[in-house]
Amino acid sequence: MSIPTLIPAGASPAEAPELCCVPSQGEQILQPEDAELLAMRFKALADPNRLRILSIVSASKSAETCVCDLSEPLDLKQPTVSHHLKILVDAGILHREKRGVWAYFSVVPGALESLGSSLVAKK
Amino acid sequence: MSIPTLIPAGASPAEAPELCCVPSQGEQILQPEDAELLAMRFKALADPNRLRILSIVSASKSAETCVCDLSEPLDLKQPTVSHHLKILVDAGILHREKRGVWAYFSVVPGALESLGSSLVAKK
DNA sequence: TCGAAACATCGATGTTCGTCGATGTCTCAA
DNA sequence: TTGAGACATCGACGAACATCGATGTTTCGA
Numbered sequence: 001m002s003i004p005t006l007i008p009a010g011a012s013p014a015e016a017p018e019l020c021c022v023p024s025q026g027e028q029i030l031q032p033e034d035a036e037l038l039a040m041r042f043k044a045l046a047d048p049n050r051l052r053i054l055s056i057v058s059a060s061k062s063a064e065t066c067v068c069d070l071s072e073p074l075d076l077k078q079p080t081v082s083h084h085l086k087i088l089v090d091a092g093i094l095h096r097e098k099r100g101v102w103a104y105f106s107v108v109p110g111a112l113e114s115l116g117s118s119l120v121a122k123k
Numbered sequence: 124m125s126i127p128t129l130i131p132a133g134a135s136p137a138e139a140p141e142l143c144c145v146p147s148q149g150e151q152i153l154q155p156e157d158a159e160l161l162a163m164r165f166k167a168l169a170d171p172n173r174l175r176i177l178s179i180v181s182a183s184k185s186a187e188t189c190v191c192d193l194s195e196p197l198d199l200k201q202p203t204v205s206h207h208l209k210i211l212v213d214a215g216i217l218h219r220e221k222r223g224v225w226a227y228f229s230v231v232p233g234a235l236e237s238l239g240s241s242l243v244a245k246k
Numbered sequence: 247t248c249g250a251a252a253c254a255t256c257g258a259t260g261t262t263c264g265t266c267g268a269t270g271t272c273t274c275a276a
Numbered sequence: 277t278t279g280a281g282a283c284a285t286c287g288a289c290g291a292a293c294a295t296c297g298a299t300g301t302t303t304c305g306a
Contacts, residue, residue, distance in 0.1 A: 201252085
């Protein structure tokens with residue numbers, strides 16, 4: 001799954017003198033579907049509690065965390081934590097592994113890196 | 124203005140055997156205020172139309188764009204575009220420069236890069 | 247001085263989101 | 277088979293958000 005970038009590779013406009021209200025080339029810009037997909041991922045990061053969840057999960061010694069580890073430090077109830085975790089999993093950022101009664105979460109390798117590089121995307 | 128990262132520099136937990144429901148060290152995780160600030164920036168990116176605005180602005184030949192250039196390709200009315208631009212400016216991602224009747228927008232140099240690196244933030 | 251054009255702000259409206267109690271599902275030990 | 281514990285899902289509710297018409301502000305040419 002490749003993540004679209006703000007500026008598609010190879011976008012190098014030219015011509016046209018400096019003028020206002022002359023919409024730029026209008027071909028190489030981020031397409032609505034790609035924008036929707038990217039926004040969905042950033043939306044997963046757009047909540048303070050989810051960022052703290054990511055921080056805890058990626059800082060945990062075993063690189064794995066279960067729900068009960070999160071509820072207390074975040075001061076959120078279990079359903080709320082579960083809700084946030086689902087959003088992060090759906091966005092492809094966290095990985096869920098159920099072992100017995102517990103569910104362990106870990107950051108998907110490279111997920112945050114590729115999201116971050118979709119912002120820069122010179123190439 | 125330094126952007127906080129998911130894992131504060133120097134966080135390297137130790138001790139404690141593998142156990143569930145033993146909240147990790149609980150000191151070096153992203154603090155609520157920092158999380159709020161980071162989330163505010165990601166929230167600015169968490170909308171498809173704002174991502175497309177960024178795409179257009181950063182792809183424009185002159186690296187500057189005015190509101191009227193955005194309204195048509197996005198299929199949004201002027202107040203809506205103005206609203207999105209304000210959010211991006213408030214997040215420190217876009218820079219607004221008023222020249223005469225027009226307002227020109229450009230991407231703040233390094234803003235997206237530093238946001239992106241706050242996701243990785245080894246070091 | 248006047249009017250038009252570009253943009254910001256306001257107010258209203260429908261939608262999405264975060265939170266949590268209640269409840270359902272699954273697993274394991276007794 | 278039963279019961280307890282961990283977690284997911286549902287439903288509800290208030291807050292936050294995206295959109296846009298109406299209106300305000302600023303600038304500039306006539």
